[in-house]
Amino acid sequence: MKIFSLTLMIVMMVCATTFAEELRPPIISVTGEGIVEATPDRATISVGVLTRDKNPSEVQSANARVATSVINSIVALGIERKNISTGNYNFNPVYRHLDNGKRILDGYEASNSVTIIVDNLNLVGKIIDTALNHGANRVDSLNFGLRNKNSYQDEALRLAVLDAKRKAEITAATLGKYIVNVRNVSINSNHISTPQNYKMARSMAMEDAGNFETPIESGTLQCSASVHVEFELNR
Numbered sequence: 001m002k003i004f005s006l007t008l009m010i011v012m013m014v015c016a017t018t019f020a021e022e023l024r025p026p027i028i029s030v031t032g033e034g035i036v037e038a039t040p041d042r043a044t045i046s047v048g049v050l051t052r053d054k055n056p057s058e059v060q061s062a063n064a065r066v067a068t069s070v071i072n073s074i075v076a077l078g079i080e081r082k083n084i085s086t087g088n089y090n091f092n093p094v095y096r097h098l099d100n101g102k103r104i105l106d107g108y109e110a111s112n113s114v115t116i117i118v119d120n121l122n123l124v125g126k127i128i129d130t131a132l133n134h135g136a137n138r139v140d141s142l143n144f145g146l147r148n149k150n151s152y153q154d155e156a157l158r159l160a161v162l163d164a165k166r167k168a169e170i171t172a173a174t175l176g177k178y179i180v181n182v183r184n185v186s187i188n189s190n191h192i193s194t195p196q197n198y199k200m201a202r203s204m205a206m207e208d209a210g211n212f213e214t215p216i217e218s219g220t221l222q223c224s225a226s227v228h229v230e231f232e233l234n235r
Contacts, residue, residue: 025232027183028171032164034156036223040144040195043124043218045116047131048138052094052109060091063110066135070114073134074127079116088113113140119147125214144195144218153190156225161185164229172233181232188226195219 049070051063071084089112096106114136116127121144128139146152165179172178195218 025180025235026177027230028168028179028233029228029230030164030167030171031188032160032162032167032227032229034159034161034163034225034227036152036156036159038146038152038192038221038223040121040146040218040221041119042145042147043118043121044141044143044145045118045124045127045131046113046140046142047116047128047136048111048113048140049136050109050111050138052107054107056091056108059108059110063112067112067114069134070131070136073130074114074116077123077127077130079118079123079127083117085115086112087115121216121218124216124218128214128216142216144221146192146221149192149223152221152223153192153225156223157187157190157227160225160227161229164227165231168229168231172231175233177233179231180234183230183232184228185230186228188228190225191223193222193224195221 047070049063049066051059051066053059053062067086071081071086074084075081089110091108091110093105094107094109095103097103114131116131118124118127124142128142132139168179
């Protein structure tokens, strides 16, 4: 009797599971992509000041003088001081390697970076040239971005969802089905890429730096999003 009851219970569980699976609607799983192109309206420029000398105190003071000169020259262009910052300061001994494998102290070097945020992209080339003409000897980076990036990312995400829905509707219609519900949604990515067609070049010899302005073409940014959506179809 106990064996019969156990067997009956197992059969009922199997039937219930099979029935539940039969009631479960079919699923279609798709990935949607959305891309929005945008013109940059902000640039972040980082220029560097590197000084070397035998005297460590002179290295530090010289670096401070040049960095101050660079900052003041940029402020004179109309850039607010709140948009200028210094950082990545390094001070290191410099060694010279001899033929016998030994090394001797050859002096010291100090490096400092000045970062400028500018919303008028027409000033980017002038800022770079001004910094170099006032003692900066490196252009460490130039990055373009958006002041209101959320609106572009939101639009890319919206397009990605619409793309996923379009793909699901086409597939379902081909199979003689239609979408009745959304089972699951996940965001795979939503980011802004580096500018396309970005160009920066020194168009002149260094001795003629005061006569030319570095041409800057910001290109375009791509805001992209990817979503994964599971749709339920009619039975």
